[in-house]
Amino acid sequence: MSQVVPSIRVFVPIDAAALSVGAEAVAQAILREAAERGIEIELVRNGSRGLLWLEPMVEVETSEGRVAYGPVTAAAVAGLFDAGFTSGDAHALRLGPVAELDWMKRQQRLTFERVGVTDPLSLADYRAHGGLAGLQAALALQPAEIVETVRASGLRGRGGAGFPTGIKWKTVQDARAEQKYIVCNADEGDSGTFADRMLIEGDPFLLIEGMAIAAVAVGATRGYIYLRSEYPHAYRALCRAILKAEHAGLLGDSVLGSGHAFHLEARLGAGAYICGEETSLLESLEGKRAIVRAKPPLPALQGLFGKPTIVNNVLSFAAVPWILAHGAQAYADFGMGRSRGTLPVQLGGNIRRGGLIELAFGISLREIIEGFGGGTLSGRPIRAVQVGGPLGAYLTEQQLDTPMDYEALAAMRAMLGHGGIVVFDDTVDMAKQARFAFAFCAKESCGKCTPCRIGATRGVEVMDRIIAGQERPKNIAVLRDLSRLMTDASLCAMGGLTPMPVLSALNHFSEDFDRPPLPMAAE
Amino acid sequence: MAEFSAWDRDEARRIVGGLVHLEGATLPILHALQEEFGYIDAEAIPLISEALNLSRAEVHGTISFYHDFRAEPPPRRVVKLCRAEACQALGCEDLVAHLAQAGGIAVDHASPDSPVAVETVYCLGNCALGPSALVDGELIGRVDAARLLTLCETQPGSRGQR
Ligand SMILES: Cc1cc2nc3c(=O)[nH]c(=O)nc-3n(C[C@H](O)[C@H](O)[C@H](O)COP(=O)(O)O)c2cc1C
Ligand code: SF4
Ligand code: FES
Numbered sequence: 001m002s003q004v005v006p007s008i009r010v011f012v013p014i015d016a017a018a019l020s021v022g023a024e025a026v027a028q029a030i031l032r033e034a035a036e037r038g039i040e041i042e043l044v045r046n047g048s049r050g051l052l053w054l055e056p057m058v059e060v061e062t063s064e065g066r067v068a069y070g071p072v073t074a075a076a077v078a079g080l081f082d083a084g085f086t087s088g089d090a091h092a093l094r095l096g097p098v099a100e101l102d103w104m105k106r107q108q109r110l111t112f113e114r115v116g117v118t119d120p121l122s123l124a125d126y127r128a129h130g131g132l133a134g135l136q137a138a139l140a141l142q143p144a145e146i147v148e149t150v151r152a153s154g155l156r157g158r159g160g161a162g163f164p165t166g167i168k169w170k171t172v173q174d175a176r177a178e179q180k181y182i183v184c185n186a187d188e189g190d191s192g193t194f195a196d197r198m199l200i201e202g203d204p205f206l207l208i209e210g211m212a213i214a215a216v217a218v219g220a221t222r223g224y225i226y227l228r229s230e231y232p233h234a235y236r237a238l239c240r241a242i243l244k245a246e247h248a249g250l251l252g253d254s255v256l257g258s259g260h261a262f263h264l265e266a267r268l269g270a271g272a273y274i275c276g277e278e279t280s281l282l283e284s285l286e287g288k289r290a291i292v293r294a295k296p297p298l299p300a301l302q303g304l305f306g307k308p309t310i311v312n313n314v315l316s317f318a319a320v321p322w323i324l325a326h327g328a329q330a331y332a333d334f335g336m337g338r339s340r341g342t343l344p345v346q347l348g349g350n351i352r353r354g355g356l357i358e359l360a361f362g363i364s365l366r367e368i369i370e371g372f373g374g375g376t377l378s379g380r381p382i383r384a385v386q387v388g389g390p391l392g393a394y395l396t397e398q399q400l401d402t403p404m405d406y407e408a409l410a411a412m413r414a415m416l417g418h419g420g421i422v423v424f425d426d427t428v429d430m431a432k433q434a435r436f437a438f439a440f441c442a443k444e445s446c447g448k449c450t451p452c453r454i455g456a457t458r459g460v461e462v463m464d465r466i467i468a469g470q471e472r473p474k475n476i477a478v479l480r481d482l483s484r485l486m487t488d489a490s491l492c493a494m495g496g497l498t499p500m501p502v503l504s505a506l507n508h509f510s511e512d513f514d515r516p517p518l519p520m521a522a523e
Numbered sequence: 524m525a526e527f528s529a530w531d532r533d534e535a536r537r538i539v540g541g542l543v544h545l546e547g548a549t550l551p552i553l554h555a556l557q558e559e560f561g562y563i564d565a566e567a568i569p570l571i572s573e574a575l576n577l578s579r580a581e582v583h584g585t586i587s588f589y590h591d592f593r594a595e596p597p598p599r600r601v602v603k604l605c606r607a608e609a610c611q612a613l614g615c616e617d618l619v620a621h622l623a624q625a626g627g628i629a630v631d632h633a634s635p636d637s638p639v640a641v642e643t644v645y646c647l648g649n650c651a652l653g654p655s656a657l658v659d660g661e662l663i664g665r666v667d668a669a670r671l672l673t674l675c676e677t678q679p680g681s682r683g684q685r
Contacts (some may be wrong), residue, residue, distance in 0.1 A: 017649050020664030052651040191607030194648040222546075228592055229554075230603075230647050233661045239593035267547075268554055270589035273645060287549030287575070289588035305546070347651060354651025377613070386608055390645075421607045422650065436611070440645065 008086045011059040011066070013116070015048035015201050017194070022073060023056035027248045029077035030058070037081060042381040047202020049116035049366045050356030051103050059098060062088035068095040072437030078359040103372065108334060108483040110322045110342050111315060115202035121240055123248050126205045132250070138213045139258045146217040147173050148318060152328035159185055159276075159313030160388070160417045161493075162339075162406045165320075168310060171300040173218040175308035180390065182214045182223035182262075183285065183304055187269055187276035189228060190389025192420030195344040196314035199357055200227070200234040203318075204241035205250075208264065210317030212255050213324060214310050215262040224304070226281050229271055238266045273390075273444035277492050278311040280446060290493045291446045313418070315344060330346025336362035339405045349386075349422035350376045359404075366400035369423060379426035384433070384509065388417025390440055393496035393504035414505065415497075430509035434502045435463035441498040452495025455486045459502065469517030476513065479506065527561030527596070534559065535567050543574045549585055553592055562593035599638040602674050603657040604630065604666075606643045618654060621668040626675055639675045667674035 012018075014026040027043060034041045049068075051057060057070035058080075067088035076093060083091040098104060110223020118125040126132070138146050148394065151166025172180060180522050188196040200207060227235055242264055243253045253261045261492035272290055274280045278294035282304050312357060319341060323331045332340045339361035345368055347354045359368075365385065369375070376382055384394045393414035395402070402408055409416045424433075438459030445452045459482055465475045483499035490496040506513055528534065535556060542552045552571055563586055572579045586592045606615050622628040622641060633640035646675050649655040650662035658674050666674075 016662045017652055017664065020649050020652055020655065020662040055652070188648060189646065190648045191646040193611045193646075194650055197648040230644060230657065232657075233662065234648075267550065267593075270550060270553070271591035271644070272589050284550065285547050287547040287585065288581070289584050294681070348609040348653070349650065352650065390608060420609075422612055428612070428677045433608075433611075436608075444645075 007042045009042045009044055009061040010086065011044045011046045011061075012056060013048045014045035014120070014233075015055075015198060017052050017198070018048050018055040018057070019233065021055050021071070025030070025074040026056045026058065026072050026077060029074040033077050033081050033177040034086075034400060039081070040087060041086065044119050046118065047115040047120050048198060048356075049098065049104065050112070050198065051101070051353070052355035053097065053353045056109070057095070058085075060086055060088055064088065065097045065099055068098045069093040070095055070102065075403065080441045083145055103353070103355075103357070105269050106372070107358050108342050108360050110331070110334075111206070111318050111344055112199065112203075112356065112358045113322075114206065115198060118203065120202050120204055120237060121244060123205060123244055124251070126203075130325065131205055131321075132209060132256070133296050134324035135209050135213055135216075135256060136252075137324045138216055139256065143217050143219065146213065146324070149324060149328045150217075153319075153323040153331040153337070154328075154338070155316065155319055155323065155331065156339070156344070156406070157313055158315035158319070158418065159278075160190075160415070162416070165312060165316050168300055168312070169214065169217055171298065172220070172308045172310050175301055177308050179222070179305075179307045180218055180220035181282075181304040181307055181309040181366055182211050182218075182220045182315055183274065184211055184223070184225040184282055184317055185278060185283070185311055186227040186231075186234075186314045187281060188231075188314070188418070189276040190391075190418050190420050192348045192386065192389060192422035193346050193418045194348070195346050195356055195419065197231050197234050199314055199318055199344075200231075204237050205245065206318045207238075208241060208250065209247050209316055210320040211264060212250065212262050213320050214312070214317065216255065216258070216260045218308075218310060220310070221261045222264065223262060224285055224316050225264065225266045226269060226275070227266055228269045228275075235266060235268060237299075242266060258343060273440075274446045274494055277494065278442060279492075281311065282309070289446075291448050292494075294491065315418075334360035336360075336403065336405055337407055339407070343404060343416075345404065346418075346420045347373050347423075348420065348426050350378055351423045352377050360405045363403050364403050365395070365421065368404070368421060369400060373423065376423060376425045378425045378427075380427065382422040382423055383426040383428050384430060384505075386422045386424070386433075386501065387420070388415040389420055390437065391415075391493060391500055392417050392420075393500050394430065394508065395504070396508045413500070416499070429515075430505040430512040431463065431467050431515070434505040434513075435460060435467065437498055437501040437505075441494060445494060449489070449491040449495065451486045451489040452498070455482055455490075455495060456498060458482055459486075459498070466513055467517065476506070528559055530560050530564045530566070532566055532570075535564070536570055539567075539570050539574045548575060549577075549582070553586060553589075557592060560596055561597045562602075565594070598633060598640045600640075600658070600675070602639065602641045602671070603644040603647070604641055604671070605645065605647045605649070605653065605655045605657075607645040607650075609646070610653035610655055613653045615654040618666065618668055618671055622671060622675070625668070626672050628675060641675065
């Protein structure tokens with residue numbers, strides 16, 4: 001099978017998750033081993049394919065396509081060379097051609113089509129794999145036609161609220177102002193989510209292209225990407241990609257020579273969950289304490305520095321180039337009900353096979369958790385699954401046949417959010433999880449309104465009394481009253497949705513609120 | 524291990540001056556100062572307030588709002604340990620308990636002269652490979668108790684140098 005080729009292309013991911021389990025050492029070992037053996041290789045640092053439990057997953061380009069090996073350790077590298085992995089030969093870690101892997105075959109990758117395939121920082125690679133086709137198509141349209149295409153695709157914001165992206169863009173387009181802004185929400189604060197990070201590290205030009213399309217559509221000349229500081233790898237990738245895009249004329253005074261100016265900058269957050277809320281994010285970008293603004297006015301009309309502003313999640317912008325390149329209908333053909341297109345699902349927590357899975361809306365949670373995920377990592381029974389981040393509901397094992405769809409989850413007092421799924425086994429204590437939801441809110445509240453600021457602290461106290469076994473019926477009634485107050489009277493969803501995990505824990509796992517108290521509550 | 528310069532007013536002034544032209548320059552300036560010195564010295568507040576034409580109270584309010592910004596020089600090593608839900612599902616709270624028992628390290632309550640501080644963060648975007656920690660900009664997955672204690676070792680003599 002080995003044929004004479006000038007150099008063999010070997011891929012080792014540079015994604016932070018892959019690095020977190022030793023990808024850098026593997027890359028170095030491969031370079032060292034190849035040099036010692038006099039084998040010409042070209043080492044490409046790609047994004048991750050999303051089979052995170054197999055990271056570091058190394059790929060080799062062969063005549064039968066790219067063949068994967070994983071999880072590879074630095075210590076296994078010499079053995080891989082001995083076995084002839086550079087020709088795709090057999091080895092205990094050989095997984096087979098990537099395209100044949102069950103995990104990949106069962107997905108519908110639109111937004112993540114290039115992630116793991118290309119060198120994230122090579123614009124040539126990006127173009128060779130269909131990059132910039134969406135922007136080029138957009139530049140041939142009238143601005144109103146671009147917005148209409150986005151609207152007709154049915155795309156809804158992927159940041160959590162699910163607001164129709166085309167309608168938001170139309171509002172900004174119709175606004176009259178000498179300055180408009182495009183702002184990307186890359187704060188990705190929800191536990192259990194990492195799709196924004198993987199996309200920025202694995203295909204940053206896609207985000208840049210999506211934002212450029214938005215800029216052209218609404219006549220905005222400046223943009224910011226607000227990225228959380230917990231993502232240093234993504235920040236480096238993004239800054240380098242923006243520089244390259246400027247050099248190539250994708251950003252700057254004339255986007256791809258169209259005459260539209262678009263200047264883009266990445267900005268770091270500073271460790272505050274509330275900055276994911278869009279008005280808080282805008283305050284932070286303006287350099288202030290990130291106190292949530294009352295709405296109206298909508299950010300679309302009075303956003304950054306009071307100017308009309310599109311604020312969208314990373315995945316919302318990243319879906320747009322595909323839509324422009326393939327047409328609104330092609331995108332809308334995926335999905336169910338009012339949830340059109342695909343959703344990058346992130347599977348984490350106590351799970352055997354965790355990672356990123358992009359699929360049309362409508363697949364059941366069970367197919368994801370059991371079919372893709374293979375059950376818990378601990379091997380114990382699944383007890384609870386939190387969907388949609390820290391403000392999302394805890395579901396029981398019996399509820400897992402629910403489809404991944406905004407409305408279906410809302411109907412059971414849960415939410416899809418940013419598409420994160422966190423699995424817990426039967427050792428979880430749901431009263432403690434409810435306490436944590438309040439503690440998190442107390443710590444991360446912006447402090448503007450009383451129901452959230454004071455309510456969350458009260459919530460922790462009430463949970464402590466319940467856990468300690470003090471007057472449980474009375475305190476559970478207090479808990480319900482408090483939850484109602486926070487839901488009804490909080491200014492934003494931080495305080496307004498904190499009761500969702502709390503009440504789901506109480507309603508579905510009430511036995512945990514009635515356990516014999518521990519001698520002393522541990523911290 | 525991160526190395527920082529000692530606080531230097533003139534250098535700080537240069538850093539501030541290099542960034543004032545940005546829209547919403549406050550956070551970029553604060554990040555740049557902390558990157559250089561490891562913390563935001565109180566003397567930086569008047570520098571920033573003059574350069575950006577803000578009141579000192581506003582600048583101070585911004586610094587104190589965000590968890591990232593430090594008012595004191597950091598210990599030699601800071602381990603950011605994720606304690607959000609996906610890592611809870613894999614026992615990060617057991618790690619916190621173990622640190623206290625076996626290492627005498629109280630998360631978020633380092634003594635002022637300690638060379639290491641373990642601090643809580645909520646999610647590092649590594650939720651499929653938890654528990655996770657971030658140490659000097661390096662992300663570490665599948666952290667267990669032994670690894671965490673090793674990460675906390677900084678001083679020769681205390682627990683041996685890494
Ligand atoms: C407490 C809170 C945290 C949020 N965090 C995020 C976040 O990390 N990323 C995000 O894109 N949206 C987040 N949102 C939603 C944003 O406010 C906003 O709806 C979103 O950025 C709009 O973009 P989209 O329409 O593309 O989803 C959060 C909302 C709240 C209330
Ligand atoms: S609900 Fe909480 S986070 Fe939202 S505005 Fe009120 S205090 Fe701030
Ligand atoms: S919850 Fe720990 S890395 Fe996401």
